[in-house]
Amino acid sequence: MMFLEFFIWGGWFVTLGTFLGDNLGASGSEIAQAFSTQSWGAIIAPFIIGLIADRYFNAERILGILHLSGAVLMYLMYTSESFGAFYPYVLLYMILYMPTLALVNSISFNQMKDPAKEFSVVRVFGTIGWIFAGLIISYVFFWDSPEARAEGMLKNTFLMVGIASAVLGGFSFFLPKTPPKVTKEEVTISGILGLDALKLLKDKNFLVFFLSSILICIPLAFYYQNANPFLSEIGVANPTGKMTIGQISEVLFLLLLPYFFKRYGFKKTILAGMLAWTIRYVLFAYGNADELTFMLLLGIGLHGICYDFFFVSGQIYTDTKAGEKYKSAAQGLITLATYGVGMLMGFWIAGKITDTYVLEANMHHWDRIWLYPAGFAILVFAVFALTFKNEKVAYKQ
Template sequence: MKFNSKIQLSFMMFLEFFIWGAWFVTLGTFLGTNLQAKDSEISLAFSTQSFGAIIAPFIIGIIADRYFNAEKILGIIHVIGGVLMFWLYQTSDFSMFFPILLAYMILFMPTLALVNSISFNQMSNPEKEFSVIRVWGTVGWIAAGILISFLGWDSQEGLSQGLLKNTLLMASITSIVLGFFSFSLPKTPPKGKLSGEFEVSKALGLDALSLLKHRNFAIFFISSILICIPLAFYYQNTSPFLTEIGLSNSTGKMAFGQVSEVLFMLLLPVFFSKFGVKKTLIVAMLAWAIRYFLFAFGDVDSGVWMLLLGIALHGICYDFFFVSGQIYTDSHAGEKYKSSAQGMITLATYGVGMLIGFWIAGLISENYADMAGNHDWKSIWLIPSGISVLVLLFFISLFKEEKNISPN
């Protein structure tokens, strides 16, 4: 891959995940403090990510794999997204906030598959090259979290002044910047232009579902859905949890998870090639179970190390499952379905799995909350820990090791 392409793709990843990390991490806290939203409403807001992810494969299947260059679609989406995010910044009522957020996430979630598709298109060996590019997305997420805490938007004083809404403005500006930058990215033309008679299944990218005929891929697909149920607890509950128990600079400390993500992203190619896809995914799911167990028994005094270790495990949880899964998916997808296959796995993880997870997390959070809004966090966190163990046992029993994973 050319050096200029590496720089462009790295900056693309940085901005992509800076935008997401700028507002998503603190969304639960923002909704509770600025808009006085209930746990069920917060759960509904987070579910917009899942609705977007479910729709994403259809957008990618229709457009990116069939008709228009992926980098142009990415640019248009982010410019429109920046406008919607600015609208959210000006909104002070949840009933108005929710539909705008839903529209934004329907646009944003396909970009996760698009940036992967644009990157993979420039690589001859994604197994070794992708992690070096993708790590800059993690750096972007870290930068957003550290900046929020540095500016004091998530401090008790900042929360009382309603400063957390500035995260939406920051995301809006960055989204527009990425939108215009995207038009300068390496050209990524559609690989699977339709020929002959129009077929709805091909136009929607549903032909990528043929990958599920492969038994191992089907087990991986199902496991991806199931493991994202406990993952939803992390995204939805961690910021309110740390804020409620009184951990200072919680957003900055949550960025430790992305710092570890950088480390394990760089270690991933070595681990992946030495131990194979099955062991890599097993380590990820085991780390999930341990993380929630640490959250259940940690506190801001003598148990603060458990909280920080649980946050730091995010690197293994995310890299060893999601990035490995993206590489594994790419290895099974042919040239014709690279974008739609990435969109399909986005549907499984951020879509179906996390939609179920956000719904369950919302119900459990309300069930373990008292009249004053305080939560029994120990009971809440032990539930996703147990779910992670069950998914791990399912995967270990049914997934067969594959050797020589390499892109098609």
């Protein structure tokens, strides 16, 4: 289940920007619109889970229905011949897909005696699924090669993912039954969105962290939206397969995180994550597909520090600050702020800046484009370093 869940996401989302630019002639702003559907899905997902899944239906059945519906939408995306026709399908797809991330977790937790110890072993299969999808695209079908892209072969990623989605949709109905959560508390909109945790913002340190989390999503959006088109455009061979280095490093640095967290503390861990974003984009700005390819690969490899050291550390910090009463609400609020508000801002800005540096034949001034998120990340780094007061945070997984 977990393997297919993330195989599906990684099998089309990584190459989306390249496909839209090459095959549908989409502008940077239009590509940003397509990626922003992830944020709209993240904003709407809590309502589907909180108002429907947690109250009325078994999680595995909803998971099956959502993925079967997703298979149909993937086929419609595969057959789309213009951005105008493509966009409604990708928007509806992400609204249906994002809730499945919470559903697979719920189904997993429901079968475990000790989720804190058991879940990581299951979740790593999701990362393996994402890696597997990238390797298939680059090294089995070669859909991201210049010749295949010129023939429009990247659209086959939607067909591949559609088949995987249909398989997971059917398989879901055979998963262990996960009935609705029985709760005496009334489900409220503020509870679903995590607004009950807003009172945590009275703590100055948490407020600084909260705002920094939103702002660091702007550089993150540049990576999601532009990394694959950038690597493809400058002539890096097998770009999608090479981008799986980022997921491999994510697993490795997740293993190193407990040591780093205990050795250097929360503030330095977060700052290391922020600094890694700046270094990554500087490497992208000055690397190339020839003798400086190692700079690009190193930039991709920094993904583990960029993501784990900031976002995973941030989840631990949020959990510590919120306490038992507001734990779920606080995590919901951070998710809404980052993947909702922060990423929406980030994709919009990335789209505008990308369109500003378009050259002839739809090529781009990538060195200038990448310096924007690099500068923004170092600015967030400086503000956080100056305004966040060091405090001891216990590492808990």
